[in-house]
Amino acid sequence: MSLSISPQKNTGFARPRLEANQLRRLGIDTGYEYVVYLDVDSPICRSEGFGPHSRLSLRVGEREILATLNLVQAGWLTIHEAGLSESAWHSLHPSPGEKVVIAHPPNVDSMAHVRAKVFGKELDAGAFEAIMRDIVAHRYSRIDMAAFITASSNHLTPDEVIALTRAMVQTGRQLNWDRPLVVDKHCIGGLAGNRTTPIVVAIAAELGLTMPKTSSRAITSPAGTADTMAMLAPVELNEAQLRRVVESCGGCIAWGGAMNLAPADDLLIHVERALDIDSAGQMVASVLSKKIAAGSTHVVIDMPVGPTAKVRDQAEAQALTELLTHVGAAFGLHVHVLISDGTQPVGRGIGPALEAHDVLAVLRNDPHAPADLRARALNVAAAVLELGGAASADRALAVATDCLLSGRAWQRFQSICNAQGGLRMPGRAAYQQSVPAPHPGQITCIDNRRLSRAAKLAGAPASPLAGLTLDVHLGDTVCAGQALFTLHAQSPGELAYAMEYVSRHPSIIGVEAFS
């Protein structure tokens, strides 16, 4: 029960250590970084001169983690206790009565490579592997990750991007499909509502291709593909379940998070987003490592280009296309980039359920289905069919369109959903409020970023029925009072909160008065 000095026996364990018998789970979610809480007067803090943000090694049985120290001054921890954040607790999962050994951390050797990169050195494959291994093992603090991201943002050669991609793949699981041709698609984000994946998978699978699609949940957007698909069928499949679905239906739309594909990327992306640093080399490694780990051989990249999209102009699109193709080739991955219009959201809904309704409408050939989503999905599907050899270039669009209009895509989609655990229909949010045009005129601009923000304030994606529906598109003419978009919320409070934001940003959708 005491945090006492434990003179080391000669065990070959080469760091001084102290033992704290009592561990306390504090229920604090600190995200990626493990945090340990010690009383400021605990013997180890006093004798070691540890301060806030010191890094410590914590060892329970055979499990060791590196944690960041926070000091407790208020006396709610005794000097014989060590408090743990949720992530640290789950990683150490101590049994009742198990002891924790606290020590100075081992040197994180791969940080030497990060420092070399900071000073402009080109890194080799071994260096990237060591860095990715340590990141996946949670040995990097958030500032260590920030240093790696920053240092490698402006300076990755194509060879380095290849090495980084390979290292990211190797630190996780790799799926192998025992088939010569496995297709995939990816959208370089930044465009709300661009939910083509379920439609594309249904068409590709129906036409004989293998398309085991794994998608992510939203990180900063109102919905990720996995969030939307989860409104229509279970998406949290383990590998065996996923294989069964693909075996029977040719395709799936599952959440990739359970699959441990290129897990370093999932950790790095949080720091990249927080820093708002998005470099071409890291983006290419991030996108392609997931595809390679998923066992894909042919991938279509949908790249919306527009002033508020992730890729801003044609020059940027061209450079990114070349890097994607070059790096993909190093892994035998055939990459085809499809540049598309990124000036406005796609479809009507923004938010998990609302986007699912759009997807369903297209698949079911609803006459009111959003034409832009249908057109985009068919374009991506055609590119996938062509790349996968299921249709010739001049016929691919017609083949995809026929598959959709004939109802075969919808049948296939239902089969996939049922194989994943059962098709289900998303509901509608209880609270809705329209935002009217202030005067007659023409829609001249749509602020994608603020629209997404309004959808998130209304509750998306945590409240899955929440978000907004767009009632107009660029070029439409409207009367005064006509709805521009409609907010959907699952509670009056969330609706009021989103409305309050909208009322302070009257030009989220720009209406130019007729002259």
Place this chain on the structure above:
Amino acid sequence: MSLSISPQKNTGFARPRLEANQLRRLGIDTGYEYVVYLDVDSPICRSEGFGPHSRLSLRVGEREILATLNLVQAGWLTIHEAGLSESAWHSLHPSPGEKVVIAHPPNVDSMAHVRAKVFGKELDAGAFEAIMRDIVAHRYSRIDMAAFITASSNHLTPDEVIALTRAMVQTGRQLNWDRPLVVDKHCIGGLAGNRTTPIVVAIAAELGLTMPKTSSRAITSPAGTADTMAMLAPVELNEAQLRRVVESCGGCIAWGGAMNLAPADDLLIHVERALDIDSAGQMVASVLSKKIAAGSTHVVIDMPVGPTAKVRDQAEAQALTELLTHVGAAFGLHVHVLISDGTQPVGRGIGPALEAHDVLAVLRNDPHAPADLRARALNVAAAVLELGGAASADRALAVATDCLLSGRAWQRFQSICNAQGGLRMPGRAAYQQSVPAPHPGQITCIDNRRLSRAAKLAGAPASPLAGLTLDVHLGDTVCAGQALFTLHAQSPGELAYAMEYVSRHPSIIGVEAFS
């Protein structure tokens, strides 16, 4: 008492907000970064989709801070409470019953400059000023600071170093001495026991120069100059007290932390140390900004060069000297660099009190005073006298030596200590243990880094009497069992802990057997 949605009145406050009536001080020291703790089910977390590490604005009355979110899952915060880390609590210092307004954070505009730097752009003075202002206002998270440090490590032009230095000076207080000539000294660290400052100040002041020295406490070393000086006299002076001391004695040796000189540096340095990234440009800006803010006009830089010192070789020393001189000149600061031997610790003691004993021995002309510390202090003093015009180049060392040997330096030092609040004598630690030579031989190497580590494990600097005393220097011959160094500790536990480390590193001091 409730965290409720507060529809915004048109106050011009352009961000959505929620009110939490109840603030709770949690007593958690998180260092530089303000942390706010909210229950995972609190309305603001649910409606905003905030996750761990989200950045939030907290406003109490007119005071606003940016804080990093930690989510509490254990139910020890109600959904109507917001818990605060110590730093956040002190910065907001809410009165009982005062409300906190929680909102999305304002955009930290200067991060756009950091991102530009990440991608290799040269920054102008305005950019550095904006970055330093935001850092001092605690608007940067630790990962933001890591990105700035990393991005500016390999790419600062001399003009950028000048702009960074100026920005660091401008974000804090600047002392003005109304004297044409104010001397200063600085040591580019990395050498334990090199505590020349008190001796140099005494000599310079005695010989008519103005030397208002401000020093730092230890960050990672067993003692800083301020820690050592605090064993001999009070060092926490405010500006008025410091001026009175300098007015009456010509010099002082005070802690700089109370003076708010170039405070951005104090914040950045913690992240630099954690990353172990030390770039020439940042080091020069750090050192010179403190000197310029302190009102110095002439500064001697002691630069120990050696394989385990901060500056490793002559080429590095030369480049650093040129940058220091060039940047200093831009501010009218005369910089003289004194390159010195950095191969072994200076003096005998390592630790606040033990170094203070060495300083006292030199000042009092004790025949057993460490000759190397005396020689180094006299060299630095001579350089200060020459740079300050108090002695010619060929006479400066003789003048300094005479001042010391005559007892005048000791008299002056006592006056300074008394003006600072009273001279006092440091004690001796109760527990001591010698580390013997394993066999007869010659001392061929001393591991500075591990010696410092042993001194810290023994308790320095938190236990001010702790540390170690060196009993040999390079080149000495020893018998078997003769003491190599002696550990000093204030508790048997700390002594045992340091001994345990020493026993696992038998070659901290290398003894080569006679052949």
